[in-house]
């Protein structure tokens with residue numbers, strides 16, 4: 200179970216996808232070789248052969264046929280094979296945000312372990328509060344985590360549905376980049392602290408001290424804000440003194456003193 204989840208987190212393609220991709224890459228490579236190469240000479244003969252060959256089977260693969268169709272009907276495409284890969288749904292799924300968002304190694308280890316159901320440990324171990332089964336449901340009512348659970352619950356907007364575990368819901372709300380500021384920045388440190396509390400209360404030893412949770416995100420967000428160009432300063436304010444005899448500044452001041460009037464009402468057209 201855990202291995203499957205790890206592959207899904209890292210967006211690793213399955214064996215069928217790799218099989219199709221390797222076949223198609225081999226065919227494309229064979230097509231681009233010089234005409235005097237051995238494989239080119241062989242495949243020319245094989246294409247003319249009416250017998251059933253491995254080369255023919257390769258050329259009938261789903262991905263290659265799709266790529267050839269795209270190449271024929273949409274010649275402007277730079278990489279038809281890549282487009283076919285996407286169209287057939289073989290493209291890589293997105294990475295899980297727990298692998299992308301900034302945090303310490305210990306915090307990321309806990310995030311991944313929660314995702315693959317290794318935190319709290321499976322099978323369940325005894326909780327430090329005395330509960331026999333320190334499982335996921337117990338972590339919502341454990342005295343060691345209840346304060347952080349309540350805090351995270353209050354920060355989540357919208358509130359998590361009752362049928363979804365609070366931490367799972369929070370992980371599903373995460374963006375794929377820290378450059379997407381939203382309410383998640385408010386509860387990200389709380390989530391990391393809660394996972395540490397879960398780790399601690401199901402461990403038989405004391406965890407080493409760590410820095411304030413979420414500090415890396417706060418530092419990066421501040422750095423990103425500082426480097427972001429401020430559009431308000433792109434237009435420099437007028438610094439030139441008005442030239443004598445120039446009526447434009449006077450007209451501007453008169454326009455600014457005119458009280459704002461509502462737009463005249465347009466009489467309704469009689470359609471009768």
Ligand SMILES: [Zn+2]
Pocket residue numbers: 326327328329330333337341342343400
């Ligand atoms: Zn407990």
